[in-house]
Amino acid sequence: MICRPALSRGSQLALRRQGAAKLAQRGFAAAASPKPSYEPTTIAGVKVASRDDNGPTTRLAVVAKAGTRYEPLPGLTVGLEEFAFKNTQKRTALRITREVELLGGQLNAFHTREALVLQANFLRDDLPYFAELLAEVLSQTRYTTHEYHEEVLNVIHQKQAKLDAAAIALDAAHSVAFHTGLGAPLYPTPSTPIASYLNENSVAAFAEAAFTKGNIAVVADGASDAGLFKWIEPFFKSVAAQSSSSLSNAASKYYGGEQRIAKPGRNSIVLAFPGAALGSNQPETAVLVGLLGGESAIKWSPGFSLLSNAAAAAPGATAKATNFAYSDAGLLTIQINGSAAAVRKAAEESVKALKSVVEGGVSQENLVKAIAKAKFNLLSGSEVTGTGLVHAGTNLIHGGKPLQVAETIKALEGVNADKLKAAAKTLLEGNASVAAVGDLHVLPFAEELGLKKRIPTQQYSATSHLVKLAKMTFAWKAAGITYNRYLAVAARAVRRSLKEDKRLAAERRGQQELRFAKWSNGKQGEMRNLADANAQAAVESAATGGVA
Amino acid sequence: MPVAPSLYSAAVKRPWLMSLFKPLAGWYSNAAGYRQMGLKADDLILEENETVLQALSRLPPKENYDRIYRIRRATQLSLQHKILPKHEWTKPEEDVPYLTPILEQLQAELKEKDALDTLTVLKNH
Numbered sequence: 001m002i003c004r005p006a007l008s009r010g011s012q013l014a015l016r017r018q019g020a021a022k023l024a025q026r027g028f029a030a031a032a033s034p035k036p037s038y039e040p041t042t043i044a045g046v047k048v049a050s051r052d053d054n055g056p057t058t059r060l061a062v063v064a065k066a067g068t069r070y071e072p073l074p075g076l077t078v079g080l081e082e083f084a085f086k087n088t089q090k091r092t093a094l095r096i097t098r099e100v101e102l103l104g105g106q107l108n109a110f111h112t113r114e115a116l117v118l119q120a121n122f123l124r125d126d127l128p129y130f131a132e133l134l135a136e137v138l139s140q141t142r143y144t145t146h147e148y149h150e151e152v153l154n155v156i157h158q159k160q161a162k163l164d165a166a167a168i169a170l171d172a173a174h175s176v177a178f179h180t181g182l183g184a185p186l187y188p189t190p191s192t193p194i195a196s197y198l199n200e201n202s203v204a205a206f207a208e209a210a211f212t213k214g215n216i217a218v219v220a221d222g223a224s225d226a227g228l229f230k231w232i233e234p235f236f237k238s239v240a241a242q243s244s245s246s247l248s249n250a251a252s253k254y255y256g257g258e259q260r261i262a263k264p265g266r267n268s269i270v271l272a273f274p275g276a277a278l279g280s281n282q283p284e285t286a287v288l289v290g291l292l293g294g295e296s297a298i299k300w301s302p303g304f305s306l307l308s309n310a311a312a313a314a315p316g317a318t319a320k321a322t323n324f325a326y327s328d329a330g331l332l333t334i335q336i337n338g339s340a341a342a343v344r345k346a347a348e349e350s351v352k353a354l355k356s357v358v359e360g361g362v363s364q365e366n367l368v369k370a371i372a373k374a375k376f377n378l379l380s381g382s383e384v385t386g387t388g389l390v391h392a393g394t395n396l397i398h399g400g401k402p403l404q405v406a407e408t409i410k411a412l413e414g415v416n417a418d419k420l421k422a423a424a425k426t427l428l429e430g431n432a433s434v435a436a437v438g439d440l441h442v443l444p445f446a447e448e449l450g451l452k453k454r455i456p457t458q459q460y461s462a463t464s465h466l467v468k469l470a471k472m473t474f475a476w477k478a479a480g481i482t483y484n485r486y487l488a489v490a491a492r493a494v495r496r497s498l499k500e501d502k503r504l505a506a507e508r509r510g511q512q513e514l515r516f517a518k519w520s521n522g523k524q525g526e527m528r529n530l531a532d533a534n535a536q537a538a539v540e541s542a543a544t545g546g547v548a
Numbered sequence: 549m550p551v552a553p554s555l556y557s558a559a560v561k562r563p564w565l566m567s568l569f570k571p572l573a574g575w576y577s578n579a580a581g582y583r584q585m586g587l588k589a590d591d592l593i594l595e596e597n598e599t600v601l602q603a604l605s606r607l608p609p610k611e612n613y614d615r616i617y618r619i620r621r622a623t624q625l626s627l628q629h630k631i632l633p634k635h636e637w638t639k640p641e642e643d644v645p646y647l648t649p650i651l652e653q654l655q656a657e658l659k660e661k662d663a664l665d666t667l668t669v670l671k672n673h
Contacts, residue, residue: 092660094664095660095664098664145608
């Protein structure tokens, strides 16, 4: 007789194998019968994205349109982030911490350039508590003076001290690429004067403008839809529907340029180019990022990607390509970190690798690998877990659609070597943004790397004219004559170059009857005409080689 | 206990008690003599205490400066065995508690911390 447990175990195994077979079959078929990673809904005026795989834990995040891009004054996003989960009207920060500890939850607040994220990870059953907490933090934080001085400022100073060359270089690259908005630093450096802008009142005013129903999105991973419907409505009622002050919302514009910052310690170079925005149809940029890559997926080998091979040629440096996609702009960056000499070498090798794509194209094998990598990057980024949580939220607050998986995959597969070549060519010939942080004696200039800085055509003549003027301004100094003499010479030259009739009129204007006399020992010297004396002095100075 | 125990809240609830005690309290405050030295009642709170030091650090800069000025003036007067001219005495309406609210807030924080440190978790299953 077959005992029951064995039977049930066998059947379980069989079931599991069946499931596994089904999974294996689906593998790529998932792309053929795709659905968006989340369904956007609106509950009581709040945009909600949720995905539930019936796991035991839940991640609930509020993504607010309060990233550094939207801060009206420098440092406010950082202040708002540090004020999260502090004293509210209902309970103190200490009580919030202890209660969350008792429930086994985790609270986290962080920001990107576009979004401020307040996240809570907890056990599935505790959804009501954390929904209430997040809504309370949004609408009822007190922004007290003593917390600002005793806690917020200390944390900001500590985080500022931790900023490394890589972060500063990435900020600098954004700054030269976008100037304002997206160009605002993700975290202000210790030397940024934020003290006059950042205080509890300015943070409270920013919170009032940013935390409104239209500016936030709730993203849930692992919470039941019924639970969300039930709890978001009563708790998020306290969040204001609209604010009297609105956020700055200027469209991003790409400028490009170069910035170099001296800093002891580690070295970093960021080479940045215009990239693909969120939801833009630029599959070749995604594939190019996959091809450039940088981080090897295989142990003990640099892998196929161009940047990891470039970094392998310069031991001590790491290179990585990323496309930072924002709602209305993108930045394709190559970040190189390490010791100064290695960074220099790796930067040269990286540009060489990019040039090799333009000149020689890519092999079919590498293209296939790059497309596969791009697909993985895209799909893992669009899942509503981990970093995808922020992605989904950012997409929602900017009114974007969830990723259309099938179409995007098809677009990625349609990228061929020629398109890739063309994309790389546009990058190299376009206006790059280059930031170098570290030992500037060693780190190369953009020009040395072979990256072009194209000056916009309509500004070209004006700029070159300015450059000449700038040189002319100090020519008299270089010639060693006084400013008065210089003016006299210049005026004479201008007058002499006029046409006959105009010249006569102008010279008549120049005629003057000013006389002067030098007094010495109490006696008046000879009275002389100033114009004659000037002319004489000019002749003398010409004879003595310009020193007058 | 930096803030002295007080029957104030009990008296406020009973108007007759209030009407009885208010003139008495006013007389006492004047008789205590600190107003004649230009001090406020909260200037007399002992400073050598963690909580009070914390409360003082939370005072607005102007308030803190004025407090130190009053105390130094009073010290000087004490050395000289003098009191201020009458028009410089602290007026009863100026004698407001500026430190006590912060102290009470701090004590509530400490009390809450203590309660949370010693709580017992009751499981409902």
